Amino acid sequence: MKIKAQMTMVLNLDKCIGCHTCSIPCKNVWTSRAGAEYMWFNNVETKPGIGYPKNWEDQGIYQGGWTAENNRLALAAGGRVTKLARIFNNPHLPQIDAYYEPWDYDYGSLITSPVKKHQPAIRPRSQITGNSMEIQWGPNWEDDLAGVCETGAADTNFAGLDAQKYLEFEQAFMLYLPRLCEHCLNPACAASCPSGALYKRDEDGIVLVDQARCRGWRYCVSGCPYKKVYFNWKTGTSEKCIFCYPRTESGMTTLCSASCVGRIRYVGVILYDAERISQAASAADPKEIYPALVDMMLDPNDPKVLDEAEKQGISEAFLKAAQKSPTDKLMRKWRLALPLHPEYRTLPMVWYVPPLSPIQTGTENKNPDEALSDMRIPVKYLANLLAAGDEAPVRRSLKYLMALRAYMRSLRLEKTPDKSILDQAGLDGKLDEATVLEIYDLLAIGKHKDRFVLPTAPTPDQADMRMTQGEKGFE
Known part of the structure; x- marks a missing residue:
């Protein structure tokens, strides 16, 4: 048994109101620069719909994630030989139109406009080419079922259902789905990278991109079945959600969680057996992946688990955080939360309470x-x-x-x-x-200290610092 600690998040879809308040601080802090205009590390989609980027769930188009044959895992888009043959032509890469061509407006022309008979107007202008453009898609184009009559039938989650029946006005339904990087236990993005630029942090499981090693091959973009790795067209490197690790290392929760007005997010630590990753991900029947994933998770209050975790170098801070973790309760103990598309075999670590x-x-x-x-x-x-x-x-x-x-x-x-x-x-x-x-x-009615339980690294001046500010009474 090889015990590892993993930062996790659970989102309660029963309470999400689709306000996008989680997306805005993330956008302002992490992707407010040239080349990252179209990146939304966190976005909120309305279901049913094809999502952002277009049809991200249709792996027949993008070939993301893993496949399993004879209990052996393989990247759906092909291994090293296949990637080498297509290294200058990636057919499964989303095009800019699947996201949207970022635009702005020449606001100065409104201020400097001479007196006219009619109100002056401005047209959208591409931030990539600088030319005028027609806006045809965006990160929340389907918000509140807008346009679902055209896009809804392509929602892959209607498999086994009569999509047209549920798209009729009398039968229509709607739910909000906030999405971010899943920080998977078996990340296909990292396995797809020829440069080895993507890696999973050993101490907390957060998946990051080494900007110094990234060469812009973009196989990570096509390899991620959730399409949560983005290519910065200005710097020529890939970027993705970093689980706000500069904050979590200090015991503060992620920006999307801290700003959520509905209190739908929970952040905490789980313990799992890393030796069972391959077994769980390669289950013959995709329906067997979720039970195997839950079985991988370890009880942080089990004395045997704690003793073995300490021997393997798991810090006391992580062990204490795991014992009080809200995500451990929702994912493992109560089994209220479920993983997003476990059939992709990446073993995602951002789970959802169904509405x-x-x-x-x-x-x-x-x-x-x-x-x-x-x-x-x-x-x-x-x-x-x-x-x-x-x-x-x-x-x-x-x-x-x-x-x-x-x-x-x-x-x-x-x-x-x-x-x-x-x-x-x-x-x-x-x-x-x-x-x-x-x-x-x-x-x-979960309070801050109950919803967010994160470990912090001890410092020379504050060696007893272990839990979040919420644990110390911060509200």
């Missing part, structure tokens, strides 16, 4: 399974998005959330807690009153 949605008919005499099948958002759609098409883990998570809501309603409104709700959920006896209250405290 509940209105039940379309009366709920009287409905058991939980019937209620789930009658929800506005099809369970199959969520399963395609978060569980490689397997509905079982999605239904399990949604049952927890339904039972939580019903029980807390009986407790807070009716003043008579109905314990039978927990039994009816059919959750193999694991959802007791104490667990329900703990989940409620974290998901509904």
Whole structure:
């Protein structure tokens, strides 16, 4: 057993309001310079839709991630020989139109315009060529289902469903999907790089790009199935989300998490067995990847795990953070959160709590399974998005959330807690009153110190500094 620590994030889609407040500080701090205009390390997509860049989920187009044959992993876009043969022609690389050609306006012409009969106007101007252009796509083009009548049918998450039925006005549904780099345990971007410029930090698992080694081959862009590596056309190197490591190293959370008005984000540490990465990623059936991924995660409160982790050099700060980690609870302990497209076999470490949605008919005499099948958002759609098409883990998570809501309603409104709700959920006896209250405290009213638990490196002057500012009472 080889124990490693990994920085992780969980996003509660049940609370995301699609305000994009997470994207703006990230953009202002990390990509506000020439060549990075079109980069959005964090963006919020409206589902259904093809996303940003266009059709990023369609690996038939981009060949991102891994494939597995006879329990052997291989890059979907081909290995070294294939890449060498195509080193000057990468057919799976997204073009600028899949993102958008960045533009600005000549605002000075409005100020210097002479007196005219009509209001002066300005046209968008390409920041790449300097020429006038027509705007045809953008990072939030499908926001709030805008244009979904044209793009929605191409959403790959409709597999097994009648897309046209759910795109009709009466049947339409919507959810917000904030996205960032997954900082995977088995990153295809790093494996795709001929220069070895992408690497996974040993101490916390954050995936970064060494700007000094990057030669701009852009195989990392096509290799990433989530399309969260970008090419800076000005510097000629690739860039990506850095999980705000200058902040996390000081015990502060990421900018996207700190700015989230809905409190949907949770950041923490998990422990996992690195020797099981290949086994989990190469599972014959894609539906087996999520269970294998959960099984890789280790209980940070297990004395045997702690003893072995200390022997292998995991710092006390990381071990303490893992024991209090909100993400460990949501991912491993309660299994409320699920990975985004585990079938890509990269073993992503940014997970999502699936959203509940209105039940379309009366709920009287409905058991939980019937209620789930009658929800506005099809369970199959969520399963395609978060569980490689397997509905079982999605239904399990949604049952927890339904039972939580019903029980807390009986407790807070009716003043008579109905314990039978927990039994009816059919959750193999694991959802007791104490667990329900703990989940409620974290998901509904979680405070800063509960949602973000990060380790910090000890300094000579402050050797006892271990947890976040939130742990010290910061709100």
